Amino acid sequence: MYWATVQIECEGGFPERFLNEARKREIALWDITRRDISLFCRCRADDYRFLRPVAKAASVRMRVRKRQGMWFHIRPFRYRFGWVCGMVLFAVVLQLLSARIWTVRVNGNEQVPESAIREVLRPLGVYEGAVFDKVDLPQLQLTALEQLPQLVWLTVNQTGSVAYVEVRERTPSEPITSNEPANIVASRDGVIVSIDCENGQAAVKVGDAVTEGSLLIGGVVDSKVGPLLKHAQGTVLARTERELAISVPFEETVTAEKPFPKVRPSLYVLGVRFPLYTSGEPWRNATTTMHLLRAYGKTLPIGIEVQKREEQETVTVVRNEQETYEEAVARLALARSEWGDTIQVQEERITATQTADGWTVCGQYTCVEPIGLWQSLQMHEKKE
Amino acid sequence: MKKPTRRQAEVALSLPTGVLTEASHMELCGNRRAMIEGCRGIVKYDEDVIELRVDNGTVRFTGRELCMTNLNPTCAVVTGRLLSLEFL
Incomplete structure (x- = not known):
């Protein structure tokens, strides 16, 4: 399929001469049909201008009947830079994010808190935003089970952009x-x-x-x-x-406690936090609440993280x-x-x-x- | 001594026709499609008749709804309902 093609109609003159001349000039034509006195054929859009002297030599009148191809669809947007940038950005983001872990889900834990499992897995390469292909699974299992003695089995399965952490806890004697x-x-x-x-x-x-x-x-x-x-x-x-x-x-x-606690929101994207406040460093002893976007039942790695610090007064x-x-x-x-x-x-x-x-x-x-x-x-x- | 022609050489050496001589190659797919390699030009182009110039003369395709689906300097493809093929 060509980037852009046109269907042209040739009327009058000597159509055979037109075809022979085009063939001599190595201009590719296809779907050539004859209807009454008209000759229809297709050629590449950029070859059309080379056909003009050919048509003149054959005394035929040439007109474009139909335009086809991707070029004619995107041509109206050639001055819409925002639209073009959005498409390029979309392609780049899609390419970058498709290989990364968007969400980590922990299943099978009852006694061991999920946060503890996440903390152990984070330095081993399983966290939101990490590239899953770089995870050394056998080494991860050995290290994680060594650091979490309450677990007897752990594995990480990737389904799409979700990393499912399956664990089995040790049965207490x-x-x-x-x-x-x-x-x-x-x-x-x-x-x-x-x-x-x-x-x-x-x-x-x-x-x-x-x-x-x-x-x-x-x-x-x-x-x-x-x-x-x-x-x-x-x-x-x-x-x-x-x-x-x-x-x-x-x-x-x-x-x-003061009636209105201090709040600091941050934009959370794939494990990276962008502060939405202007002054001060992030609080360390504060209650953190994560509000993540959800789509079709899946949690997306994009959302707002809110740090709340309740201050006391006498x-x-x-x-x-x-x-x-x-x-x-x-x-x-x-x-x-x-x-x-x-x-x-x-x-x-x-x-x-x-x-x-x-x-x-x-x-x-x-x-x-x-x-x-x-x-x-x-x-x-x-x-x- | 008379020089042997290329055609005679082909026969003597049992070579396929067209190896030493210039001969157009045609391929038919039933009565629906004909591919002509070595097309030298178009003599007549009509809805029911297409005449092509080849190395040894002219070939005429007669049929209905004839269409040349491809035309380039070395090859031409004729499709449609072919009724007859004549060498002129």
Whole structure:
């Protein structure tokens, strides 16, 4: 296919002479047809001007009937430099980006964070913007598994411009129960509610009152052959008393985050960041959020990275009596929630006292909780 | 002694025709296409008749919807529904 061709129509004169003369001048013609008195043929567009003297010699009138070829399509754009530059840029960008990794996706990880895997793979050549052909896969697998001992298998597959990192994590083995001889003692004062002795010898029974450090399940078990040393195991629940006290003043100085955090956006293109702010260096201790473009379900390596730094300020808070009381109750409930689910509160008594500075809220709780605590047996050899 | 002609030499040496003599080479693909190597010019060009000058004279293609799909200094290709081929 030629860059540009024209179909010409020759009328009158001596068409045969026209064809012979063109052949002598080595002007290629094709698709020559005769219709009535007209002769149609095709030639290259740049040969057309050489056909003019030929037509004159053969006394035929020559006209262009049709123009074909890429040149005639792009010719109207010859003065549109922006369009041409865009096309050239598109071709260059396409050529440059097609061989590079646009997105890295990590699959198969549950315990090991994706960021840790990415950090290890980055110096090994797997990151957004890298050329995948330069990746030495066997060396990458050896190095990555050495640096990530939680993984047992890792590989990188390239599909188009996406690098899929497939990993398998090491299955954690069952925790080995220590066989070291140990007692279970009380971690706080209380009254025994239930005792479930799995190993060892129970030293208390339901209803007994114990103090902190009292023996609950002993690791020394009497037998016919003498005392046996065991690792005591079991669950001991006791009714305990707990107390919390929270004081909130009417006027208080607190540190709070500023309502409008500072934000610094950057243009992110294939791992390269172009700052969209004018002054200052990038923050190191800031929350980074990435907003990447998506097309047809694929994440593109182009987007906006936003660094957000929340600054704190000292604020003096002044409350009235009611607000102070409610704040104290709320803080007490918050402190109570930090105990967790293992401690069951059976009864609570809240007392509030107003002082000159503020409110003091006290909570007394009757709880049922496990109080067992392992304590190793201290062995001393008797010297005779 | 009379000098042997090129044609006689071809026959004596059992060479294919056209090796020593100037002879046009024609190739027909059924009645649809004819390729002529050694075309020296066009004598007549019409819808139903195309006459070409070749080394040994003139060849006339008669048919319908005749078209010369290629014409260059050494070769010509005639396509269409060829009905007859005559050497004049």
